Amino acid sequence: MTQFGEYLATKELQRLAQKPTDLSKDGTLNTKRLTQMSAKNLGLTLFYGTERVSENVMHHLNLLAEEAHVLDKMRAMQRGSVVNSLEGSPNEGKKVLHTATRDFFDPQSEENPTKQEAANAYQEFEKLKHFLEVVDKQGFHSLIQIGIGGSELGPASLYFALQAFQKPNRVVHFISNIDPDHAAHVLSLVDLNKTIVVVVSKSGNTLETRMNEMLVRKRFADLGLSPQHHLVAVTQKGSPMDQPEQYKEVFYLWDYVGGRYSSSSMVGCVPLAFALGMEKVLEFLRGMNAMDKAALEPDLHKNLPLLSALLNIWNRNFLHYPTCAIIPYSYALSHLPAHLQQCEMESNGKRVDKTGKLVDFETAPIIWGGVGTDGQHSFYQLLHQGTIVAPVEFIGFKESEYGQDLADEKGVTLQEKLLANLFAHSLALATGYHHDQLNQSFPGNRPSRILLAHQCTPYTVGMILAYFEHKTIFQGFIWNINSFDQEGVELGKKLSKRIIEQFRKKNLGKEYEKEFPLSDPYIKALECLNGPATPPRKTRMCWSDPGRE
Amino acid sequence: MTQFGEYLATKELQRLAQKPTDLSKDGTLNTKRLTQMSAKNLGLTLFYGTERVSENVMHHLNLLAEEAHVLDKMRAMQRGSVVNSLEGSPNEGKKVLHTATRDFFDPQSEENPTKQEAANAYQEFEKLKHFLEVVDKQGFHSLIQIGIGGSELGPASLYFALQAFQKPNRVVHFISNIDPDHAAHVLSLVDLNKTIVVVVSKSGNTLETRMNEMLVRKRFADLGLSPQHHLVAVTQKGSPMDQPEQYKEVFYLWDYVGGRYSSSSMVGCVPLAFALGMEKVLEFLRGMNAMDKAALEPDLHKNLPLLSALLNIWNRNFLHYPTCAIIPYSYALSHLPAHLQQCEMESNGKRVDKTGKLVDFETAPIIWGGVGTDGQHSFYQLLHQGTIVAPVEFIGFKESEYGQDLADEKGVTLQEKLLANLFAHSLALATGYHHDQLNQSFPGNRPSRILLAHQCTPYTVGMILAYFEHKTIFQGFIWNINSFDQEGVELGKKLSKRIIEQFRKKNLGKEYEKEFPLSDPYIKALECLNGPATPPRKTRMCWSDPGRE
Secondary structure, three states: OOHHHHOHHHHHHHHHHOOOOOOOOOOOOOHHHHHHOEEEEOOEEEEOOOOOOOHHHHHHHHHHHHHOOHHHHHHHHHOOOEEEOOOOOOOOOEEOOHHHHHOOOOOOOOOOOOHHHHHHHHHHHHHHHHHHHHHHHOOOOEEEEEOOHHHOHHHHHHHHHOHHHOOOOOEEEEEOOOOHHHHHHHHOOOOHHHEEEEEEOOOOOOHHHHHHHHHHHHHHHHOOOOHHHOEEEEEEOOOOOOOHHHOOEEEEEOOOOOHHHOOOOHHHHHHHHHHHOHHHHHHHHHHHHHHHHHOOOOOOOOOHHHHHHHHHHHHHHHOOOOEEEEEEOOHHHOOHHHHHHHHHHHHHOOOEOOOOOEOOOOOOOEEEEOOOOHHHHOOHHHHHHOOOOOOEEEEEEOOOOOOOOOEOOOOOEHHHHHHHHHHHHHHHHHHOEOOOOHHHOEOOOOOEEEEEEOOOOHHHHHHHHHHHHHHHHHHHHHHOOOOOOOHHHHHHHHHHHHHHHHHHHHHHOOOOOOOOOOOHHHHHHHHHHHOOOOOOOOOOOOOOOOOOO | OOHHHHOHHHHHHHHHOOOOOOOOOOOOOOHHHHHHOEEEEOOEEEEOOOOOOOHHHHHHHHHHHHHOOHHHHHHHHHOOOEEEOOOOOOOOOEEOOHHHHHOOOOOOOOOOOOHHHHHHHHHHHHHHHHHHHHHHHOOOOEEEEEOOHHHOHHHHHHHHHOHHHOOOOOEEEEEOOOOHHHHHHHHOOOOHHHEEEEEEOOOOOOHHHHHHHHHHHHHHHHOOOOHHHOEEEEEEOOOOOOOHHHOOEEEEEOOOOOHHHOOOOHHHHHHHHHHHOHHHHHHHHHHHHHHHHHOOOOOOOOOHHHHHHHHHHHHHHHOOOOEEEEEEOOHHHOOHHHHHHHHHHHHHOOOEOOOOOEOOOOOOOEEEEOOOOHHHHOOHHHHHHOOOOOOEEEEEEOOOOOOOOOEOOOOOEHHHHHHHHHHHHHHHHHHOEOOOOHHHOEOOOOOEEEEEEOOOOHHHHHHHHHHHHHHHHHHHHHHOOOOOOOHHHHHHHHHHHHHHHHHHHHHHOOOOOOOOOOOHHHHHHHHHHHOOOOOOOOOOOOOOOOOOO
16 A cells, blocks of 8 residues: 555545535534635635535544654755655655745755755846846847747746836847747747747757747848847757857756746746846745745645645545636736646646555546636536536736726726635635526535635745745645656656657658648558567567657 | 437447557558548648547447537527527527638528528628728728637637738737736827727627727727727627717627637728738638638548547547647647637536436546647657547648748758647657656657648638538537527626725725725725625525626
8 A cells, every 4th residue: 555545544534535524514604614714824814614614624634744744844844855756766865846946035055955056046137137137238129939838838927927117128038839830920929130030949959949040040041130139048068958059148947946946047037137136026926935935834824835735635536527717806816827737737736656556546637727707608617517626726817917907886896896706705605506497507516616816926936936946846745756857757657758759751752742641640650560570579568668868 | 318319329439438549559550540640621720639539439420410400400500490408598599600701702591591691701801801991091001909718719829820911000909808918918009190000899798899899989089089980890780889970990709709719700801801901801701711611521530620639528528638739740739729728718617417417427627738849849748658548639830930040961851840840749759768767758649640731821711710610619519508609707797896886995995095905905805795694595695686787
């Protein structure tokens, strides 16, 4: 049996889950419950009275956290222990120190084991300051970031979240996809003369990123512009991209910062600082740093990411809900669900624990979502009346970001109507509503929670991002899985290389050129993979070992 | 028992589902299977050899379609029968004729029962042509569409899909959310002097849309511009918005076109025609119309939407997968998954069948997704190695849209690399891969299918959109649910009105003004809902009947 199954709290929670709190029962969801089941820290409030938990469930979730030593693990991670590891696997065994990339606000003691990493981050930050002074003088007004996965999703969601704070005449675009239409579309929007292009790849080997870089370099050259006066690299020291003569500047990343946790490194800071200026980026990092510290709090009502992680564990492992929707009632956070989808699904979408054994419990749910109130006019029908129950994590703000609001004839602002809708749906999902006509009836008992903040500012966005990062990591600690590798992407990567080889052969031969049947490469691809040239070596294998990069 | 449970095919499929095809078994997934399990019509190919189906399963799915009389129902719908209905419900009982809004390409016979609806649509189309001539002459270059749900998701995904075909100097933006930051952001991007604003609401009562209209009208007035020279309405005759004197033009919608199926009406055609011109919109409508006819084909291998619907039924009701991911390998289709999410989840996220009984089977899954290759660097880890299996519907194109591609040193283009990745992941999900190290092992048997087309053009996009519309409707026919109402959004709507009333009271009273605790309206909202002023009238009810709009 795996560790998770052996915890005493697990067994008790399994028992409690047989009869979870009935929120649809008259009087259960009262103001006392909503008040008591709310936790406040750093100006954020987490309301969880609309989850199907009792005080007893919360007590045992807290015990589960203790049995799994999650606070010790979080402390160890933040102090530089090797947590990116898996027994018997030769490939991993690294520190995980994205927290160090924003840990330069307090005086560092000599004993701080991560002071070197914090100093590394600060050094890049200083470089960025000088770089931006040059960029300002040279009159650049557009920036294109080329990167995929963590090199795009985090930075793009942050850039979008903070557009209200943008400097005048600054715009940032992103190219991620290997689809040539992505680059073509973005390049049609900018004046390359005045454009900085930031190429982000930790390994320096990311297929999509390097191909898009090549395409953009060609475009600069075609225009008679010198690519190295426009291109900037963000990569690891010694990578194929660590070529200062080919770039205007090279910013560094480190092995101990994973892609999906890299928003606070130069991956996120270069585009954000270009758009917002250094001061706003510092505020954002201060927000992340404050939440990093809150994630070490032993008091569960102060440690919001741990509290939220435990509620997710309850929903996933005990009530067995297969998905979780993230729904900010905030246009600014429109792109956040896509980033959190990666953060959770790539970190915790695993079936092997850290001892190398197959797990006998459920790990990451499917993360999806969108913004309210838009979702109300789209998928809420299923949330309220579908045959499947999908827990929701709502996010809300008291104040609007732009401050351009409008009151109706009754003096109620749009922002207040936005909040009213958020509150209404959270309550409606929980309590349901009985009507004799079944199609107008709502079963209720559909769990949700609300993370409420004052306003979507750089500091708040930093806190919210770190809140979700730590929530994901806490879940990984409880499940005892490695949240920091991504073996699941290797097979597709290897296979696609083989199919690309098929395309090359097709391109060399002329036989397909005139009338190339669309289905051909697909069928051929499989032929190649199954064919006699690459016989199966193991029983269940359909092609030979694709090896490792 | 419900109808679905009583079909003979249902029982046999349940038996077959106990041992679905093992795609990970050496040799199962071969080129013969991939070739046979592919269906081609209108230049589209649907490859489904990577689904966990046998020929026997397909045979019984076909029988299920016959038992449920889905072709008769589709024909009846397209000929104007009342299909938006539910026994015992006084509120619905309407025709569903979005197909008529694109049915003016062939000569109409006198016997065609929907010739009036087709003529209605054509009349608006003629109005649009004249309107655009005026707009062209007056030099408008921006258009903002204000609408939410179906009035935004479809049109926005189509606009984004076809940007490569856009007329020069034309841009379209969308405002949907009641969040005032949405309007503020979009208004910061345009010159209102040269901007048309299209306000879309069938009822003329949509809260978000009317509030945003009010905000935009105020902005025009503040600039000394006359709103009625810029604003256009798309609404039903007689609605509160049917005020020709207040708008530059009023385009009409009809009761028989539901919001989520309204892209081919003026809801989608006004912004598309502004961006692309009338010719391209006609091509788009021709594509939809062609697929409408294909949806009547008795041959399952010609009727791609029905084939796909049956595969979804297999995955949902027999293999019990709770979600379905839509993943276009196309940057142009980035916004399509959000539209399809609404289409399916709002149509089929129901728990009551058309006889008014609770269903005893699963209806719509959760629809989520994103574009490839981006997803590979995000959530594919879970797809390949998570503890949950999520079937995937891939979409791919042979040619790029912009035609700005780049070949590498081996002569392989980015578009070919994009396709190679698509094929590789579809195969890898199916076959899996065995490795002695479990975290490098892939279980396989994760179903997917690929819809392949030649190029993302207006005609193809029209076909693809109608393909998904009909797929959703076929599923509803098989489940015998009403795919055309949305009772599930009513409760939240009523509750939010009450909470808005709370905000009004707060704004009138002064006590909260100075230090307004963020949590207060939430707690207060519940107090109001639970309090003695609105005593429970039925057993399970937490507040009085909110009534119907």
